[in-house]
Amino acid sequence: MTESTMIAGATDTPFVIAGRTLRSRLMVGTGKYKSPDEMVRAIDASGAEVVTVAVRRVNLNRDTDDGVLPHLAPARYFLLSNTAGCYNAADAVRYARLARAAGFNEWVKLEVIGDQDTLLPDTAALLVATKTLVADGFVVLAYTNDDLITALRLEDAGAAAVMPLASPIGSGLGVLNPYSIRTIKHRLSVPVIVDAGVGTASDACITMEQGVDGILMNTALAAADDPVRMAHAMRLAVDAGRQAHLAGRMPRREVAVPSSPSVGMLE
Amino acid sequence: MMERAVSPDGVIPVVNGEERTVAAGSTIGDLLRELSVSAAAVVVEHNREIVRDRSRLDSMVLATGDSVEIVHFVGGG
Incomplete structure (x- = not known):
């Protein structure tokens, strides 16, 4: 927890997925950084515990090793493997x-992509894959649309967390439909983590103000001019948004209400 | 298509999508050592079956046409 949130009244309920208590509500990806060193420093600045990784063929024709694990201290981070790039349930x-055979854990950030241009999920295939993996003992965190009915179906299928998008992957457009995100959070019992689309700190703050349990982001950090500084900003924004949600915002009004007394004015 | 006239002692599995000639009798463990890949750092799938127990790699003999996938974790979101 950052110093700015260590104040009286800033207590929060633990963030728990599938029985595991996580120390940060911000989860980050490991893709698209300019260098492993920059990635490590950005992840450190973000305060994230859960970091996502992808499964790919080892490049056998090159001396350079693109493996990410040598750069991530295994005791410090919880690896969440994704299924990015998969276009069908199988x-x-x-x-x-x-990914599970690598031996770290049984968690998966399940993505089944339905369209190359938008990278929007194929929700029918996602449900099929969720059921298969849950039956096989996986802890499934399902990346999905900001659609309540799909989110409910995923919960019914046994997803440990549902991850609606704020906007398309890598778009940085922020949360396009706060109402949908809020509604999903209201209706689900499992944690709701917004995954994809957050572009800058205000996006993260607004997202957390909807009451969701966490955010997962990658490009917003990796594609910032200064990823380490942006990671720090996101850490503060996630905390700020969370605290604002817990504090309960004032009602919106269409007319002004003075903040200073209207009595005691000079004659 | 590449010339397939290998010595009678060679077999040609398909490793990460590419045909590779290895000595007959080679195991997947031998292949990994030849490729300078640490078995502990990768996951191997042999003919679509994941090799969960890495100690088996040294007893899995390759044949021509076998599919071997060697994967690891890379950066991703």
């Missing part, structure tokens, strides 16, 4: 099982 299940 592929996503295959990638999830390969």
